[in-house]
Amino acid sequence: MASTKVNEYGITDMQQAFADEYIVNPQNATQAAIKAGYAPATARSKASQLLTKVNVQKYIKERQKELEDAKIADQKEVLKFWSAGLRGERHEQVVVSTPDGAEVVDNELSEKDKLKNSELLAKATGMFIDRHEITNTQPIIIASVDTSDDEKIEVDDDESNTDS
Structure with a gap:
């Protein structure tokens, strides 16, 4: 009799063995069930049942993500x-x-x-830092203005002419 003790993933060891085999060969769930220890006569229906279990699906997705992440080089x-x-x-x-x-x-x-x-x-590692000096001789004023007042705004461009 197989153990029905649930592991840290919320599935039995046999269900985990099925999921691990299924991850390797997702085209043949029946064969994954047989390799995991399920009876060949009922492997097809058991595989179908296992693939509908939420915890088995969650485990498969987590393991597939771990395997995919391992393929990508980190910093x-x-x-x-x-x-x-x-x-x-x-x-x-x-x-x-x-x-x-x-x-x-x-x-x-x-x-x-x-x-x-x-x-x-x-x-x-930041050993080369490009520094750019930005100079601005004109003051920058940022103000919130109601768009309905657009026509009332006056701009005084005569600052440059006051150096008489």
């Missing part, structure tokens, strides 16, 4: 990658011709590539 991973390139810890495979044909050689990154890694690392 720390990118910084480590650039640092390794800068320090010469990364290598690239290059095809070179030999008297016998071609051979794949493991080369250290070029100085140009190391420089590019250092530049990207410096930009990402």
